[in-house]
Amino acid sequence: MSKEGIDVLLAEKRTFPPPKEFSEKAHIKSMKDYESIYKRSVEDPEGFWSEMAEKNLTWFKKWDKVLEWSFEKPEIKWFMGGKLNASYNCLDRFIKTPIRNKAAIIWEMDSGGYRTYTYQQLYYEVNRFANILKKHGVKKGDRVTIYLPMIPELVIAMLACARIGAIHSIVFGGFSAQALRDRIQDCQAKLLITADRGVRGGRFVPLKANADEALHECPNVEKVIVVKRTDPAIDMEPNRDIWWHEEMAAHDIANYCEPEWMDAEDPLFILYTSGSTGKPKGVLHTTGGYMLFTNLTFKWIFDYHDEDIHFCTADIGWVTGHSYIVYGPLSNGATSLMFEGVPTYPNPGRFWEICDKHRVNIFYTAPTAIRALMREGESWVTRYDLSSLRLLGTVGEPINPEAWMWYHTYVGKGKLPIVDTWWQTETGGILITPLPGAMTLKPGSANRPFPGVVPVILKENGSPASVNEGGYLVIEKPWPGMIRGTYGDPENKRVKEVYFSRFPGKYFTGDGARIDEDGDYWLMGRIDDVINISGHRLGTAEVESALVSHEAVAEAAVVGYPHEIKGEGIYVYVTLKEGYQPSDDLKKILVGHVRTVIGPIATPDKLQFAPGLPKTRSGKIMRRILRKIAKGDVDDLGDVSTLADPSVVDELLKGRL
Numbered sequence: 141m142s143k144e145g146i147d148v149l150l151a152e153k154r155t156f157p158p159p160k161e162f163s164e165k166a167h168i169k170s171m172k173d174y175e176s177i178y179k180r181s182v183e184d185p186e187g188f189w190s191e192m193a194e195k196n197l198t199w200f201k202k203w204d205k206v207l208e209w210s211f212e213k214p215e216i217k218w219f220m221g222g223k224l225n226a227s228y229n230c231l232d233r234f235i236k237t238p239i240r241n242k243a244a245i246i247w248e249m250d251s252g253g254y255r256t257y258t259y260q261q262l263y264y265e266v267n268r269f270a271n272i273l274k275k276h277g278v279k280k281g282d283r284v285t286i287y288l289p290m291i292p293e294l295v296i297a298m299l300a301c302a303r304i305g306a307i308h309s310i311v312f313g314g315f316s317a318q319a320l321r322d323r324i325q326d327c328q329a330k331l332l333i334t335a336d337r338g339v340r341g342g343r344f345v346p347l348k349a350n351a352d353e354a355l356h357e358c359p360n361v362e363k364v365i366v367v368k369r370t371d372p373a374i375d376m377e378p379n380r381d382i383w384w385h386e387e388m389a390a391h392d393i394a395n396y397c398e399p400e401w402m403d404a405e406d407p408l409f410i411l412y413t414s415g416s417t418g419k420p421k422g423v424l425h426t427t428g429g430y431m432l433f434t435n436l437t438f439k440w441i442f443d444y445h446d447e448d449i450h451f452c453t454a455d456i457g458w459v460t461g462h463s464y465i466v467y468g469p470l471s472n473g474a475t476s477l478m479f480e481g482v483p484t485y486p487n488p489g490r491f492w493e494i495c496d497k498h499r500v501n502i503f504y505t506a507p508t509a510i511r512a513l514m515r516e517g518e519s520w521v522t523r524y525d526l527s528s529l530r531l532l533g534t535v536g537e538p539i540n541p542e543a544w545m546w547y548h549t550y551v552g553k554g555k556l557p558i559v560d561t562w563w564q565t566e567t568g569g570i571l572i573t574p575l576p577g578a579m580t581l582k583p584g585s586a587n588r589p590f591p592g593v594v595p596v597i598l599k600e601n602g603s604p605a606s607v608n609e610g611g612y613l614v615i616e617k618p619w620p621g622m623i624r625g626t627y628g629d630p631e632n633k634r635v636k637e638v639y640f641s642r643f644p645g646k647y648f649t650g651d652g653a654r655i656d657e658d659g660d661y662w663l664m665g666r667i668d669d670v671i672n673i674s675g676h677r678l679g680t681a682e683v684e685s686a687l688v689s690h691e692a693v694a695e696a697a698v699v700g701y702p703h704e705i706k707g708e709g710i711y712v713y714v715t716l717k718e719g720y721q722p723s724d725d726l727k728k729i730l731v732g733h734v735r736t737v738i739g740p741i742a743t744p745d746k747l748q749f750a751p752g753l754p755k756t757r758s759g760k761i762m763r764r765i766l767r768k769i770a771k772g773d774v775d776d777l778g779d780v781s782t783l784a785d786p787s788v789v790d791e792l793l794k795g796r797l
């Protein structure tokens with residue numbers, strides 16, 4: 141975060157205590173409640189979490205031991221010996237209660253139509269599809285890659301995998317064929333589930349065509365199940381590709397599939413995410429801890445009550461969708477609204493139209509969406525009846541106070557609490573957040589750790605930072621939803637290196653933060669080479685490797701820079717090989733190349749050709765300088781005397797975009 145950004149936040153003194161009517165009905169009603177629960181959770185974590193596990197999940201068999209952990213190894217095990225099934229916890233346990241007739245999923249289509257699945261209907265579909273997976277040879281522990289748009293079949297496929305103990309790996313529909321190929325290869329998936337095309341903002345996404353391209357190099361995939369979302373003529377490969385609707389039609393509706401008894405530590409899913417270095421890694425989450433953590437965080441943070449309709453605008457291809465569209469809400473018996481489209485189609489009132497139409501109570505989105513909609517003016521908000529809304533939330537990146545105030549004023553009518561929730565793919569669920577019935581909100585602050593979560597802010601040398609002094613956000617104790625490993629590394633070497641070596645024995649988040657005089661947390665963004673584009677996480681190394689895979693590129697360096705809407709934009713420096721000349725055409729080609737290799741989310745915003753990159757004598761690129769130039773902060777570039785060739789800096793300044 142820039143110095144000006146930090147100054148703005150330090151000057152931010154507005155406070156919003158919880159509305160009395162909200163607190164009275166809330167699960168956690170006051171700071172006193174929170175503090176006593178928090179105290180208990182850290183003094184007796186095993187007692188606290190086992191009580192929660194007993195109360196909130198249904199187990200086939202109780203665990204023998206609550207927790208075994210070492211952040212040195214690292215190894216984390218929760219509820220050892222306990223048996224349960226995630227799909228059972230989201231469906232079966234409600235089937236004999238009045239919840240069976242309640243909407244589990246409201247699916248709002250891109251076009252504006254909608255379809256609803258009750259718990260009983262979803263239960264039937266999941267059972268049927270689970271049997272189909274079995275018929276095609278999918279067994280417990282097998283990996284299934286899912287490359288689908290935001291359609292109900294995505295939820296059905298996830299829960300069907302969970303039902304039979306297959307590990308799902310969902311790949312966001314915005315990723316390219318190559319990105320899909322890498323993710324299928326990494327986890328050696330046996331089966332792929334995709335759709336003919338996705339529909340977003342009136343445009344089609346050629347998922348099946350991408351999948352076909354990816355599968356040229358994925359011999360391990362034996363079958364492809366294809367959902368018909370639109371109606372194009374697509375190629376179906378005989379003996380490999382199967383239509384979802386034909387398979388489903390051939391199975392009886394009441395075709396029960398016995399849920400697999402999963403060990404609490406059996407994997408539930410893999411989700412690929414970007415880090416500072418190398419290719420995206422398959423973050424592994426297991427069944428018991430993840431289910432408990434998403435269940436409880438959903439209930440307490442969104443203050444969920446039985447009658448609520450919850451609308452999380454994320455795509456299920458990201459962790460937010462996994463945890464707060466699917467597993468958290470459904471394991472609570474909630475109604476979860478999933479939206480196929482984009483916030484600006486057919487116009488920038490779309491979110492609010494959906495909230496009005498379906499009488500949404502809880503609305504959870506990303507700061508980037510708020511900033512984009514804010515620019516369109518509040519008249520898009522005020523024309524809808526938003527009186528059903530009770531609670532607002534944000535996730536994915538720091539929210540600037542201006543966007544927070546706009547959200548609070550126009551969407552929340554100056555009354556609704558906003559939960560600014562901080563977490564990561566690796567954390568499985570929310571770690572730092574307001575509890576809306578208890579806490580006084582401050583625009584830009586994520587308030588406090590969730591019960592059981594023990595964060596600390598450390599300085600470079602490992603000692604704790606003092607009040608308002610920034611530092612590295614680190615977590616000291618295990619929580620049930622945390623990462624257990626990365627796929628394909630049973631010894632956890634990668635996890636150890638990435639998360640547990642910067643400060644040995646502690647989980648390193650990669651984020652900077654400070655704690656203010658009241659004990660509230662303020663997140664300040666990534667301090668590593670991960671950038672956050674519209675709430676989408678991307679490693680600069682990935683974009684660089686995409687660029688250098690083009691024949692014209694000798695070297696590339698990628699940094700983030702502050703972007704008004706996206707939070708961060710992608711700034712690319714490229715040096716060309718002999719024989720290539722900088723040109724606008726080549727710029728377009730290189731931008732297009734990155735889109736092909738990774739996907740549209742990685743589209744560079746600015747691409748500067750440079751004769752050379754600033755390097756130390758040992759050949760290390762000095763990103764600090766590149767970041768400053770990208771940001772336009774060029775008056776003081778700091779010490780450039782250690783550069784092998786200080787003159788490259790002048791060239792870079794001349795060519796700045």
Ligand code: WTA
Pocket residue numbers: 413458459460534535536537538539560561562563564565566586649650651663664665666672675676677
């Ligand atoms: C950032 C998304 C500030 C942070 C759930 C983190 C946030 C990264 C917030 C994880 C927030 C997420 N305030 N920053 N409320 N929420 N972040 O894995 O930098 O896609 O490390 O998980 O997003 O991104 P990921």
